[in-house]
Amino acid sequence: MEQWTADELRRIDASAELRVASERPDGSLRPATTIWHSALGDALYIRSAHGPENGWFRRALHAGRGRISAGGVEKDVTFELADPSVRAELDRALHQKYDRYGPAPIAAITGGDVLETTLKVTPRAEAKPRG
Numbered sequence: 001m002e003q004w005t006a007d008e009l010r011r012i013d014a015s016a017e018l019r020v021a022s023e024r025p026d027g028s029l030r031p032a033t034t035i036w037h038s039a040l041g042d043a044l045y046i047r048s049a050h051g052p053e054n055g056w057f058r059r060a061l062h063a064g065r066g067r068i069s070a071g072g073v074e075k076d077v078t079f080e081l082a083d084p085s086v087r088a089e090l091d092r093a094l095h096q097k098y099d100r101y102g103p104a105p106i107a108a109i110t111g112g113d114v115l116e117t118t119l120k121v122t123p124r125a126e127a128k129p130r131g
Contacts, residue, residue: 009042032067
């Protein structure tokens with residue numbers, strides 16, 4: 001399993017916004033959506049601000065694969081539902097990063113139903129050329 005480098009996570013986390021695109025069944029990418037995010041330890045997490053019915057979230061969860069871009073880092077990734085144990089720490093990290101935008105925007109990603117819309121984002125191994 002691939003892991004983020006410390007530099008990649010630092011650069012991604014320092015960025016206010018992240019662009020996320022899920023893969024279509026044919027492997028092409030859907031249009032990217034700009035969202036908020038946070039790194040915790042050696043992991044990256046994203047959340048849907050509009051609940052589990054948000055289109056980008058449903059497509060990312062269904063596909064399980066896509067690409068993210070933030071802080072000059074662009075990576076092919078996998079998406080999986082986050083472990084519930086990260087909720088409190090992730091809420092704190094998101095508040096620290098985004099409270100400056102006011103109570104309504106941050107409440108959209110730290111409210112009561114956010115756990116079901118939290119995805120862990122993991123880099124995928126790059127394809128090895130055949131030869």
